[in-house]
Amino acid sequence: MPYELCLAIAGKQVPSGPDWLHEVKHDGYRMLVIRQDKRVCLLSRNGSDWTKRYPWIAEAALKNRQKHSSSTVKP
Numbered sequence: 001m002p003y004e005l006c007l008a009i010a011g012k013q014v015p016s017g018p019d020w021l022h023e024v025k026h027d028g029y030r031m032l033v034i035r036q037d038k039r040v041c042l043l044s045r046n047g048s049d050w051t052k053r054y055p056w057i058a059e060a061a062l063k064n065r066q067k068h069s070s071s072t073v074k075p
Contacts, residue, residue: 005030005045035061 008030014022031050032043040058042050051058 005032007045031057033057033061035064035066037067038062 029050030045031054034041034043040051040061042054042057044050
């Protein structure tokens, strides 16, 4: 897989400063959305294709003006 999703890690203290970005980890799936022209693929952390399981996410990605992009989602 050309991209790798970051794993959530537990910490004892929230980092501070302009170079840090963090998020609350909710239970669920973390997936990568890859769009190339009119083709969208949702990949799980281990590389499984979940596009057919979440068609509304693929449809939303197609509405994005960018024809080539990648982002992470948590359905």
